[in-house]
Amino acid sequence: MPNQPKPADAPHFVYLASQSPRRRELLDQLGVAHRLLLPDDAQAAEALEDVAPDDTPASYVIRVTLAKGFAARARRQASGLPVAPILAADTTVTLDDAILGKPADAAQATQMLTSLSGRTHRVLTGVAVFDGKSAIGPLTGSFTGRATGAVTGVVTRVATGTVSERGTHAADGTAASDPLALARAAQHAFDEGLGRAASGAAALQPPGIGWQGPALRLALSVSTVRVRVLTAEDIARYVASGEPFGKAGAYGIQGRGAEFIAELHGSYSGVMGLPLFETAAALRQSGLSF
Numbered sequence: 001m002p003n004q005p006k007p008a009d010a011p012h013f014v015y016l017a018s019q020s021p022r023r024r025e026l027l028d029q030l031g032v033a034h035r036l037l038l039p040d041d042a043q044a045a046e047a048l049e050d051v052a053p054d055d056t057p058a059s060y061v062i063r064v065t066l067a068k069g070f071a072a073r074a075r076r077q078a079s080g081l082p083v084a085p086i087l088a089a090d091t092t093v094t095l096d097d098a099i100l101g102k103p104a105d106a107a108q109a110t111q112m113l114t115s116l117s118g119r120t121h122r123v124l125t126g127v128a129v130f131d132g133k134s135a136i137g138p139l140t141g142s143f144t145g146r147a148t149g150a151v152t153g154v155v156t157r158v159a160t161g162t163v164s165e166r167g168t169h170a171a172d173g174t175a176a177s178d179p180l181a182l183a184r185a186a187q188h189a190f191d192e193g194l195g196r197a198a199s200g201a202a203a204l205q206p207p208g209i210g211w212q213g214p215a216l217r218l219a220l221s222v223s224t225v226r227v228r229v230l231t232a233e234d235i236a237r238y239v240a241s242g243e244p245f246g247k248a249g250a251y252g253i254q255g256r257g258a259e260f261i262a263e264l265h266g267s268y269s270g271v272m273g274l275p276l277f278e279t280a281a282a283l284r285q286s287g288l289s290f
Ligand SMILES: Cc1cn([C@H]2C[C@H](O)[C@@H](COP(=O)(O)OP(=O)(O)OP(=O)(O)O)O2)c(=O)[nH]c1=O
Pocket: 017, 018, 019, 020, 021, 022, 049, 068, 089, 090, 091, 092, 093, 102, 123, 246, 247, 248, 249, 251, 252, 253, 254, 271, 272, 273
């Protein structure tokens, strides 16, 4: 079959709003052309990852993903860079509903690995693709996903929210230009749409949930990972290798950490930081050709 001609204005690259080298590698694997769109202020970027007291792992990862995306979108607009889709992601490890982020030091890495030893945990990766051109209107769209508890099987629901750039305020009354405020308002809209029962990590099953609206597509990939029993020597050796740093849960499935992974249900690329099945679908739906 002859190749379909591409529309002249079809974007041919995506802005990657992530400094993670794994995410770059994974986009290369798909053959997706990308340009980095990184924050100037690393501290302000880290602040987007703060955990709020009422966070569930799923609501946390969704909010952080969106906050990274909204911040990148504002950066693109402010710097006058060409229009193209923007991709943001966040990976969080969760054990017994506790959120394990990136270890700050060797002691914390040791503690995280000790807690994961001999147990099954979940890895949640949120992916947001902003199409780059449409304004974010009131958030409406449909969810598909799989969850247990009050919601079972495949759910399709409509989320309605009040996040709008045309209004001056987000749902909680804060200025809509603040990425975190926008992300919080959007997170509430998603929580509502999916049903509160499904937003706890315990209720979410692989492969996770997806949400699709006109200007923004969101996926949450959920994987369950079983780690073999780790000895103190295993942990000390691994921490000394330096691999745990910069990685949620203090391990890398794609590195030496593979030695510890007894079982995985879900998405290997999702555990690594960017679930490729969901990412590719969201990029194509946003009009990107690759
Ligand atoms: C569990 C696991 C996580 N990780 C990594 C993926 C992510 O880079 C990191 C989680 O941190 P994130 O905050 O998701 O990402 P980041 O800080 O690396 O980059 P940015 O915030 O700029 O987007 O953990 C692995 O590389 N392998 C693994 O097996």
